[in-house]
Amino acid sequence: MQKAIIHLDMDAFYPSVEVLDNPALKGKPVIVxxxxxRGVVASASYEARKFGVHSAQPMATAMRLCPHGIFLPxxxxxxxxxxxxxxxxxxxxTPLVEPLSIDEAFLDVTGSTRLFGQPEDIARKIKKVVLEETGLTVSAGVAPSKFVAKIASDMDKPDGLTIVPPDRVREFLNPLPIKKMWGVGKVTHHALMRLNVRTFKELSQVPLKVLEKEFGKHGLKLHQLSMGIDDREVIPYHDVKSMGHEETFPQDILDMDTAKKxxxxxxxxxxxRMRKKEVAGRTVTLKVKYSDFRQITRSKTLSKSTDDGFEIYSIVCQLLEKTAVGKRPVRLLGISLSQLSFLAARRQLPLFDQDMDSVRRKNLNMALDSLYEKYGEENVRPGVLFSK
Ligand SMILES: [Mg+2]
Incomplete structure (x- = not known):
């Protein structure tokens, strides 16, 4: 099936937020x-970019290029x-949102058209809602693949909207300089320049054999990308596959109570840690290493993801039943969560999820988090609750 991908990229995100919070900065060269x-430029407003200021540039250089700029932390x-x-x-x-950074994401809207209209209508709506709700502009590229959508969103910045219908992909790419080729490193760019390849069209005309000779198995990829062929999926999860912690004990644990503590x-x-990273996980895994170094894991997958310590603890207690903890000496215990998802993804939970219990838990967790921040992870041991 033909996919519909939107790449969204906030325009000069950090400086734009600064202007939002201090409208007097509007139209000025703002450099964050x-x-x-010793610092470098994180992001510059479009007014500052006119002076040659760009991200990753040393601040000292930016100050020289744009002495009247407004420099902010x-x-x-x-x-x-x-x-x-x-x-x-x-x-x-769509639930299929793949964040690339704090201000950039791929959306797979293939399944959203019945609810929200054609992909380009969805992109327009997103742009409108973002502007209305945050006061910021976002540029969008709409295409049948991630590769082309990403290039498209950059074509008409700021506040851009570039639509590349499936039957116009080649036409769109052909005249573009290969430096627009996203995800291809400097070395490859230089090698292509050496081959006298300057545009996507020229690249697509290089025989595959030549590309394979020059770039190895990367050659085929280049050949496909030059024609806009890219079947990478939008992956709606964090890079991190699991989060956890384990401890090896100075003395083997012999009884169940100590293990539970x-x-x-x-x-x-x-x-x-998960709340700090704003992720939650669905699968809870308990790891046990016995004194003879034999190691086992026991897992349970929940219907809803969690970042709640007491919920995780109660699952782990169930999993303990499937181990020999309390009967055999234990050297190490560990807990990890996998099948992680972003906080924002979970925000779509129905409202009835907000029952009293979860509100109470949330408050408790907030209190716990501030204790952790104040006294450090090592010093907040709810274990003391056990010893009265
Ligand atoms: Mg951006």
């Missing part, structure tokens, strides 16, 4: 980055807040 001495917490708002809008249109500590620690 590190210190004058990076306020990551604030950008994350706005990013969350933006991603929630994305998730409204350690597991409560581990569960809360893992949960805290």
């Amino acid at each position: 980055g590190g210190s004058r001495e 990076v306020r990551m917490a604030r950008y994350r807040e706005v990013s969350k708002q933006v991603f929630e809008i994305f998730y409204h249109f 350690e597991l409560l500590y581990l569960a809360n620690k893992v949960a805290h």
Whole structure:
């Protein structure tokens, strides 16, 4: 089936948020980055880019190029807040959202057309809602593949919308310089220049054999990309496949109570870390290493993902029943969560999920998180609850 992919990329995201929070900066060359001495530019407004300022450039250079620029420090917490708002809008249109960074994502909207209209209509709607709800502009590329969508979103920035219908992919790519080729490194670019290949069209005309000789098995990939052939899926999960923590004990654990106390500590620690990273997991795995170094794992998959320490702990207690903990000496215990998903993805949970119990849990977790921040992970041991 023909896929419909939208690549969305916020325009000059950090400076735009700064302008949003201080409208007096509108139209000015705003440069967000590190210190004058050693820092680099994180992001520059379009007004600043006119002076040759760009991201990853040393701040000192940027100051020389744009002496009247407005130089601001990076306020990551604030950008994350706005990013969350933006991603929630994305998730409204499809669950298949693959974040590339704080301000960029692929959306597979193939299955969303019945609800929201043609892919280009969806892109227009997303742009409109993002602007209305956040006051920021986002550029969009609509295409049948990730590769082409990503190139398209960059064509008409800022506030761009570029649509490449399936039957126009070749026409769209052909005249583009190969430096627009996304995901291809500098070395490959230079090699292509050496082969006198300057455009996508020229690349598509190089015999496959020549490309394979020059680039090995990467040659076929280049050949396909030059014609816009890219069947990579939009992967709606974080790179990280699992999150967990384990502890080897100085002395083997012999009784169930001590084991449970350690597991409560581990569960809360893992949960805290997940909340910090804004992920939740569906599969809980308990790892046990006995004193003879034999190691086993026991897992359970939940119907809903969790980042709650007590929920994880109660699952782990069930899993304990399937082990010999309490009967054999234990050297190591570990807990991990897999099948992770982003926080924003879970925001689509129905409202009735917000029962009293989960509200209470949420408050408790917030209190726990602030304890962790204040006293450090090692010093918050809910295990003390056990010893009265
Ligand atoms: Mg961006």
